Amino acid sequence: MTPNTENPPIILIAGHWLGAWAWDEVLEHLNTSQLHALAITLPGLESEDPQRTAATLDDQAAAIQDVMTQAGASRDRPAVIVAHSGANxxxxxxxxxxxxxxxxxxxVDSGPVAPGSSFAPDLPESVxxxxxxxxxxxxxQASLEGLSAEVLERFRARAVPEPAPVLRESVALSNEARGRIPTTLVCCSLPGAQVLELARTGHxxxxxxxxxxxxxxxxxxTGHWPMWSRPRDLAEVIARAASQTRGADRTA
Known part of the structure; x- marks a missing residue:
């Protein structure tokens, strides 16, 4: 992987059951914008990995950080992270x-998780x-709006079961600096005004x-998977976010 020094690296991470392949159509549009974008498959979502069901959130976070480093991310040239759904x-x-x-x-139809939260805390240990x-x-649970029968067939054929440890584990967070990172919420299943109202009421x-x-x-x-239902529009949103400046320095 050769870092591009002119633009920030853009790291695309899909949600549950999905790998890098989920972003193929979005990448086609981003690549025409002379951006340095790449998609990754998280540990536990490689179908051929015999150890994948043991993957943890720490494994996934470490893999994201490794890819960021390989792509040339640094304090002087920080990355743009695009996270869909359960990649949060x-x-x-x-x-x-x-x-x-x-x-x-x-x-992307997602948002930051709260400290101590987990996706499925009551998932039995036998799973x-x-x-x-x-x-x-x-x-x-999630809108399928905009997905054709062909897309759904591909989704079913390529989906990889989500490792149970990733779903059960709580997320340990302690650094308030994460809230100072400039953020774009791409609201698909619910309009942005409704998302903000739910946030204000403590949902x-x-x-x-x-x-x-x-x-x-x-x-x-659109539905919960805009990388398939509106890939060009999603790519344009990501490109605009990547073009914006870093802003004021933040102290970790």
Whole structure:
């Protein structure tokens, strides 16, 4: 991987069951913008990895940071992190541990997690992985709007079960500097105004949004997977976020 010194590295991280492949269409549009963007597959989501069900949030956070380093991210040239859905837990860890390595974080139908939270704390210890549910069950939790039958077929064929440790573990966060990282919320399933209202009323899924000091809210109406339903528009949002300056220095 050869670092590009002209633009900040952009690291794309998809949510549960997904790997780097989920961003293929978005990358096609970003690559035409002369940006240095790359997508990664988190530990536990490589289908051929025999140890994948043992992957932890620490493993995933370490992998993100390794990729950032390889892409040339530094305090002088911080990265743009794009996190979709369930990637919010390991990304929140990265932001907490090394906030000065990130110029901006773009949450795609997602947002920062609260300290001590976990995705599925009551998941039985006997469960080693969580497969992609049937789509009728999934649609009760996340909008499938904009996804064609062909896209859903690809989703089903390529999805990798999520490692159970990643879902059960609580996220240990302690560095308030993560709230000072410039942030873009890309709101798809819910309009931005509703997300902000839920945050203000203390909804556990959105409450951490109130800690963000430099926040831009972008409405991109579609379902929970805009990288497939509106890839060009999502790429444009990411490119705009990456073009914005780092802003005032932050103290970790």
């Amino acid at each position: 837990a390991p990304v929140s860890l990265v932001l907490d541990r090394n906030p000065d390595l990130t110029q901006k974080v773009v949450w 080693t992985e969580l497969p992609l549910p049937p789509f009728d069950a999934l649609a009760e 556990p899924m959105f409450a951490e949004v109130t800690t963000l000091e430099d926040l831009d809210v972008v409405d991109l109406p």
